[in-house]
Amino acid sequence: MGVLWTLLLAASVVAAAVNGRMAALTGAAAESAGKAVTVSLGLVGLLTLWLGLMRVAEEAGLVAALARAVRPVLRRLFPEVPADHPAMGSMVLNIAANLLGLGNAATPFGVRSMQELEALNPRKGTATDAQALFCAMNTASLQLVPASVIALRAGAGSRAPAEILGATLVASACGVVVAVAVSKLLARAARPAGEG
Amino acid sequence: MAKAALDALSAWAVPLLLAGIPLYALTRRVKVYPAFLEGAKAGFETGVRIIPPLVAVMVALGMLRASGALDALADLLAPVLGPLGVPASVLPLVVIRPMSGGGALGVVGDVLRSDGPDSYAGRLASVMCGSTETTFYVLAVYFGAAGVTRYRHALPAALLADLAGMAAALVVVRLLFGG
Structure with a gap:
């Protein structure tokens, strides 16, 4: 990530020089930094609320029950995660919240999943196969209803704002399938000989 | 009908x-408030x-974004994506979508205004x-929360998934609504 990040910064400066937009960069850097904190603070509230509620659900045995119900599917996707590990419960909640369109709750559960997967990580700080796959699935948009896009369409005076639902579902599914397939393939390719 | 059910679901789910x-x-005798705070x-x-x-x-x-590099990238992609059926107004979306959620919604808003929400470009x-x-x-x-700094193959896998989702969108919109 260090290399990519440095390259992004360097590319911005080079491109700004070519396009004669150097003056805009300083402002953009400051504005983005401020926006990142605003976004984070919104997340802080959601994380506090939902992970508190999740702790209550855990102590009531709800999370474990839910994880048991979908264990067969998740075990196939994440064979290296023990079936009764708390990461399984968090991942189930993340996927369920995504599917239901509860984006506000999906992020806290996803974040918690990543932390619990990190507890299983023998090389701290370097992504495991399970973490990479879980992230790729989340970036492929598991949500069933793209509420913000439908709202935009309604605002623009569409005759049928929600008519894109079916097409979005199919396209999302393609993205998720590719995310899983590519993650599995790259994980195998990246693994040093003799391991796994 | 289906839409009303969906609206009701999303209104009721969180509360x-x-x-x-x-x-x-409470019925399972959990100490609810301390558990929540923890x-x-x-x-x-x-x-x-x-x-x-x-x-x-x-x-x-x-x-x-401010440097103009993304616009240049979109211009670079135009000769490839244009013939594949990506209208010029939708092009910036391909580049900006993985990088900025707000930026992407901005582009979608522009397309809906310029081409109309029920046009091919608007639907795409x-x-x-x-x-x-x-x-x-x-x-x-996600990685920040876990303290992971080496992403390994997560970024290429995620970007390829985005690409696949967009390619699928192109095909599905043409099949369902016509180009």
Whole structure:
């Protein structure tokens, strides 16, 4: 990530020089930094609320029950995660919240999943196969209803704002399938000989 | 009918969870309030831990946008994506979608205004945006929270998934609504 990040910064400066937009960069850097904190603070509230509620659900045995119900599917996707590990419960909640369109709750559960997967990580700080796959699935948009896009369409005076639902579902599914397939393939390719 | 059911589901889901989980926990004799505060404290600390990686990623992407590099990239892609059926107004979306959620919604809004929401371009932009995610943001938040700095194959896998979602959007919109 260090290399990519440095390259992004360097590319911005080079491109700004070519396009004669150097003056805009300083402002953009400051504005983005401020926006990142605003976004984070919104997340802080959601994380506090939902992970508190999740702790209550855990102590009531709800999370474990839910994880048991979908264990067969998740075990196939994440064979290296023990079936009764708390990461399984968090991942189930993340996927369920995504599917239901509860984006506000999906992020806290996803974040918690990543932390619990990190507890299983023998090389701290370097992504495991399970973490990479879980992230790729989340970036492929598991949500069933793209509420913000439908709202935009309604605002623009569409005759049928929600008519894109079916097409979005199919396209999302393609993205998720590719995310899983590519993650599995790259994980195998990246693994040093003799391991796994 | 289906839409009304969906609206009702999304309106009821969160309030029901917020009331239902503590209620159920009470019947199981869980000490509800201390449990909530314990989880909430960990959530709060995680939220603070996410700030530095998110600032790092968003500053780099914000500078990239301001530098004009993304517009140049979109121009570069135009001769390839144009013949494949991506209208010029939708092109910026392909580049900006993984980098900025707000930027992507801005492009979709522009397309809906210029081409109309029920046009080919309007539908394509809607489906492309709805079927993908702000990849860099999700990776920064998720890996940042876990303290992971080496992403390994997560970024290429995620970007390829975005690409697949957009390609699928192109095909599906043509099949369902016609080009």
